[in-house]
Amino acid sequence: MIGFVLRRLLQSVLVMLTVALIAFGLFRYVGDPINNLVGQDTSAIEREQLRKKLGLDDPFVVQFARFVKNAARGDFGISYRHRRPVAELIVERLPATLELSIVAALLALLVGVPMGVYTGLHRDGFLSRTFMTLSLVGVSLPTFLIGILLILLFGVVLRWLPTFGRGEVVAIGWWTTGLLTASGLKALIMPAVTLALFQMTLIMRLVRAEMLEVLRTDYIKFARARGLSNRAIHFGHALKNTLVPVITITGLQLGSIIAFAIITESVFQWPGMGLLFIQAINEVDIPVMAAYLVMIAFFFVVINLAVDLLYYLVDPRLRVDREQAAGHG
């Protein structure tokens, strides 16, 4: 078990190195950071000096090696634009993104799973058909558009919710939270719904499909024959057996929620890491882009690991040692 975790963590280093390598290979195509760092009157010679100083003249292999060497010591460099250590910037922006992502993921789960179960059980009900039709909207409309539509409706027309930002935040140590103030909670609603909508529909459809599959199996028929209550059958047996794929997908989706919060954050000017990354792309802030990509890769690896561990919890068959199982056979 511990060996397994360690192995996976080692693999994560490899994944991060690969992501960083590809990222550095691509940075050359993003543009030239120098023009964003100096004014129009700055001379060509000074521009060249700055380029040398930042090491942008070096071939990308050298730049990459330097990045890895520093990153191994926990030093992600200094943002060109903010003139502050990248690690500091990311830590500052991390709470906003994590709060948004986790609220969105919870929303997706807490609404998506019951909706999936319901539509699975009442296949032809009116409500099921409505859910299914609505879920098509969630799957097919791009996040950007959903965000803008929500802003138009609730921000501009009804004026119930703020159109941008995070509201008032409270600092608890280095963590800042918007969950404790009214304006912070109000500001969270639209971005969280926007971000959750796609995942919600995905989870709903997945749970529904799995439920339909499971309900057809013999052990459910057998359970019915034993006269178990519907409630016990649906939730105790059927739902539990649909959960392995749901956990996998939800876990992987949590990674994408964090990664794709970029779009939602930029639509709502949500001051998280995604916005930081978008701004870094616009300004060709290479240290920020590199650190962000590596960190997202790390998140994905960790989430995958957590998902694998959860399997053990949900599926008892995986907990049994193989040899033992073979012995019984």
Added chain:
Amino acid sequence: MHLKLGRLAAAAVLAVGLSTAASAQTFRYAFQGDAQSLDPHGLNETFTLGFLGNVYEGLAAYDADLQLIPALAESWEVLSPTKWRFTLRRGVKFHNGNPFTADDVIFSWQRTLTEGSDQKVRGGLISNITKIDDYTIEVETPNPTPTLVRELVWLYIMDKEWAEANGATEAESPKSAETSGKFASLNANGTGPFVIASREPDVKTVFKRAPSYWKEIKSNVQEVVFTPISQDATRVAALISGELDLAYPIPVQDWDRLEAAAGVSPLTGPEARTIFLGMDQARDELLYSNVKGKNPFKDVRVRRAFAHAIDLEAIRKKVMRGASTPTGLMIAPQVNGFNPELNTPYAYDPELSRKLLAEAGYPDGFEVTMDCPNNRYVNDERICQAVAAMLAKVGVKVDVLAQPKSKYFAKVLAQNDYDTSFYLLGWTPGSMDAHNVLQNLLSCRNKETRAGLFNLGGYCNPRVDELTGLIAAETDPERRQALIDEAFTIHKEEVGHIPLHQQPLSWGVRDGVTVAQRADNVLDFRNVVLP
């Protein structure tokens, strides 16, 4: 009924919003980006300097109409073409309470020459500052510099003691990020009417009115909340929803929406930025064209043909929604040296254009690639597409390569050896003087003197160079204007560039809020009055 209720509720919410905003005298505004740093010498860029101009001040300033007015200097006189005397204002205090004196001016000037400074060009205009007494200084320039005071508007004065106490005696920028501190990038201490109460870069900056300011200003604003909002749609929505008092820039195509919405309206005017086209006249063969072995742009007839093929009026109406000012000069009316008599654009005459092309040996036109930014100027990509369509009518096939500004500038500027054949660029002279344009855009490229650094097409006429040198040194306004006129006349005759228009400033303002929209796109809180 539901709709009515909704509207009523909205009106009620709005009314509450209005009353609270008015009582607190808080002015909330948004721009598409944030100031890059609070260090007044770290970046020489319009928005950053304009933003900091509410906190820091120079010896002189611009008023709402972009007229030069005294600021930290009460007056100045020219002792000789290379020597100026400035009388500094007495009784001015920095926000930390320190008095403003000659030492602060000398310190700030020296700071602009430190390694991390992006204001070296301005600092370099001065060779020495002598302190006569605490409130009198003599400034010497290596060359006669009639535009000195205009340049000093953007050279902000810092408190020497404050900088020394906080290890901020060197300008801070990425050039020095490893070596020097970052105190001045995150803190400010100026003499202006506002202090920075809190700042989270790229998230929110709050300004508070300074307890005292040396000058009467008409603004009744006590607090300013600035939020950068990068998405155009979100910025416009935030303004219409009443969460902002002012937002800019507003996309030109959203003006109608603002007109239609209650409580807000667009505020537009001409910007001092001139948008123009340039052609590679330096290479013997164009990099991106089907004409091989020669460069068609070296022939003035081809350049003239291009100029006459472009319908500025159509661009104004169709692309810019009637909001641009077509121009025949490389400088805007607000810029010192502008002469309305020279401002007639090249006439739109496709017939003449075709004839000129035929005379030059291209009766069937030719192909050329045009470099164009797509997120730098107002509707930049659409302008390029319109130009391409117009040139197609006279037989020239233009392939538009529109890219984000980071990629565009990386391709076409000096560091990439001016890798372009035909391009669109915009320019606002930082000094608001014609010399800046002549020096940067119209002079022959010269690596040593830095002349013609942004002359991407390599237009070169020795007489224009000579005139540029004379204009730099001429202190008599009338003779200077004659020299400027001569230079621009030659440039126009030779079609060195094709000026298109001054682009519109595009702000959205909540009704009842008065602001001054300066032609350099700077928002000065001194001119903001809330209802």
